[in-house]
Amino acid sequence: MDAEGIRRLVAAAGFIFRGGGEHHWKGETPPIPPEAGEIVAVRIEHVLRSTPVLRGLAGREAFVITRRADAVRQSRSLILFTECISLGQQLLLREIDHVEASDQTSREVAEAIGEEDERPLRERIAGAELIVTGDVAESEPTESARSPKGEHDPILQLARVVVKSVLKGRKPAGKLEVLFASSIDIAWFKSPKLHPGASGIFLLRRARENEFADEAPPTAFQATDPLDFLPMERIAEVEGMLGEGRGGRRNDRQR
């Protein structure tokens, strides 16, 4: 499998680990519909990518629904690209694919994971019309925020940002106005809270037409994605990605 194939697998898999068939498994396996595939018991040797919760599963057994049961069963060292479909007393995974765990594939998977971890920010940077550093001077609710429609209402506010530097795009004339969701509802709590005093990197785009375009002046930007506002500590990371965007990616990420 080439590097691009591995990148696709990493992007699709929520749980990637190195492990192999558990030959000595004698217990019961979870019931699944026959059409789903076959279940193979595997041992998780090392977790390569997962949520924090699943990271602690190294050294444990898991069941993998696979359509290539023999290959999984017979190999002791695979890199399995899976998604978790049942986490209870047992861990049930669905295999997306697997590769033999050679030095080369291990290196390629590690690189792909790194790229995948960076991908959201990279995409956010690439999609941003304006990236600046600055401070929020003031903010005020929009008209809609005065009569929220429901508990998931974003309670939009308009922040005025004093720009310190421009990393991408052209600094607008006058004040930079940024629409943000002040709600801490489940739907919005990860969204940047640009209250006065907030200082950092702003990754901005115009308010989306089908979202909040009518909530703010046409010149206003919006920052509603969690990655739209970053602490200044990440400036080098952002600048690096911006540089890659202008001058190409690092060699080791171009393969």
Add this chain to the structure above:
Amino acid sequence: MTDSVSLINIIPNLSSAETNQDCEANLAVNPANTLEMVATTFTPSPSASPTNSPVFYSNDGGLTWALKDLIAGTPVLDQTMRFATTSGFLYGGVLWGSSNYALMNFDILRTNDFSGATTMTVLANRTNDDQPFVEAMTVPSGPGAGQDRIYVGSNNHAPGNIPSILDLSLNAGVAAVTTSTITLENRSASRDWPQTRTAIHPNGTIYAVYYSDISPAWDVVVARDDNWGSSAPPFQALIDTDGKPGIRLSTTVNLPSLPSGLYIGQERVNGDLAIAVDPNNSAIVYVCWGDFQGGTYTLYVVKSTNSGANWSAPIRTINNGTNPALAVNSKSRLGFLYQLVTGPSSNQKWQTTLELTTDDFASITSYILANTPAGSPGKAFDPYLGDYLSMSAVGQSFYGVFTANNTPDKANFPSGVTYQRNANFATKTLLDLSNNPVSVSIDPFVFKVAPGVGRVVTAIADAGNFGRVCLGSFADEELTIDNGGSGELLITGIVAAPPDFQSPSVLSYPIKLGVGDAIDIPIRFAPTSLGPHAGAITITSNDPASPHIVRVSGDAPAPRLSLAIASSGNFGAVCVGSFVDEPLLLNNSGRCPVTVSAVTSSSSAFMAPEVLSLPLLIGPGDSLALPIRFAPAGFGPAAGVITVTSSDPASPHNVRVSGDAPPGKLAVAGSTTFGGVNACCCADRILSVCNVGDCALNVTSVHFKRKSRHWKLLHNPFPAKLRPGSCLPVVIQYHATEKVARACELVIESDDPATPVKIVEALAYTIWECGCKEGCGKEDCDDCRKNCCDKHSSCRQGYPCCDDDDEDRKGE
């Protein structure tokens, strides 16, 4: 009434490291299989799936749970799930995707595959909605029987007045599902609030309750449809005084502004609604709503007994409470669940309480399910605990879910709790899979409150083996019946069978036992026949597992009579007219008393003892010597059988006896040969008649066979009985006067069977020395003899006779 309360933190063990704010819980219990449950909270996919979101699933009645990515959408927001009554289908109403209402997906979902291998089927989808709250039921009978009908109340954000609506399907279990949308709001409301709740009765009565914002206050409105929501127009069975569909329970409600105009603790409060209908009577319906008046947010519960036309004054009010849920079980018992902040502001607790009542809260059975810190953890987002929780009733049981601080502290859960995730209750610390501490967070807790059921637990010594009990006797054992259940135990019968085992007679059932109480019941084993016995004590009660059967056993060992007699029953020689007694030893070699009812003899020579009053009773190990008498009536050997009849199953026992009755034995001693006797002299001989046998000899007669004047018995003691070894003399005299010697036969008669008549011949002759012998003619013979005798001066042989000849002559 005592209930069984169980509570479990449903975060799976393999998720022990998680610290999510897993709030806003909802629970679906499959009425067709209550082992199957699905719960939802704001819990992310375990593997951060870019496409799917999880539900909690249990297939063992809530003992263990697993997260399964069944929802094809992420991230999810509001979610509710319900099982239809009998089909096994789970239906869901889920918001997911964009945070913007305009783009936020509202899916109505269905599945009956909980393997995790497939996601739920999307039955309908649209955007711009809020708080979908699903209810489902399978039509039990009549038109549409077997069809799944689902009702998803929500708040439609598409119209300007954001009305309460119902999305419903009248046949949601088929492949191609059609849904329709009904707008409940019929008044000129500025808008409706997010909560739209429904209650379904199996007869097709559907209630819906919603808040209607009609400035300056809010109405609480109940609408009803009497035909599964398919009436035309639908949900207009209740018309209020304003002529509008929907009865207004209250028109003065004040609600905090959306989305977070009021916080109780860290929990935002923006209205609460709950509704439940009595499954036994569709006219009885309860509603709970929240109202913020005078700075206090209060939950009110009201009741209608005429299908929502009229409503009671509040039958229950809870200040500072939120997240209510109502459910009515199959016994018309109302459950009221809510969360309440208590305590001083410095140490506030979220108290989750379930109240149960059968009399509209005149009396309340209350269970505090959780009493957890309200200040920690700090919230990550709103809602802190959830804008709702849920509870439903299946049969008599109440199932529900709520969320709370997950500190593993038993004191926080007064009704008990179990955790699947790793937790150390001693240190009150959550642990990850490597036993590292994990921060506290908000977790979902599922509870089940079932009417307490008694459970029969029994104990009896030796596993119910009464051991050996003799026939006619009995043994008692205490059977301890303990109520090991969670509710009152009503024992309605204790029956022993077969009749060898006896239970006590109870004057009046039922016997009531409280939880943990026990009674001792005497059980008697009184065998009615010999041998091993097996029986059963059947205890009938309100224990769901009734009847409870206790196996009992016992043995009635057979009596065992052993007989012993000396010399194998040979009594030896016993003379007729005499007797010998020998003891016949009756020994009870068994473990139970033996009764002897008869002792008989087959022979009159052997006599069984006369017993005045039978039966004789011989205890275990005891012996009784019965005298057996041998008293022969005749000579010779005798035999007989002594028969002992008893309670020994081997009875009758026969003992052979024998004996001998020997006769006397005649012997005659002495000489009867006189030889020559001088003429006219007399000579005597003594003859001893003896008994040389072992028994007495009756000599009945000693006499001469023929009379003769020459022979005389001078001494004859007979008849006489001769004792063994004794003799009596018989003196025989010979008078020598006969011319010619003649023998004389002495006859001895006795009862000697060997010689009943013995003849002893006596021989003698006369010595004629006077010379007249040869010349003695007949005619002068007497003279001659006389002369001879006269001349005879002495008797050299014999002695002079002094006897009278006359008599001798007479005897010739």
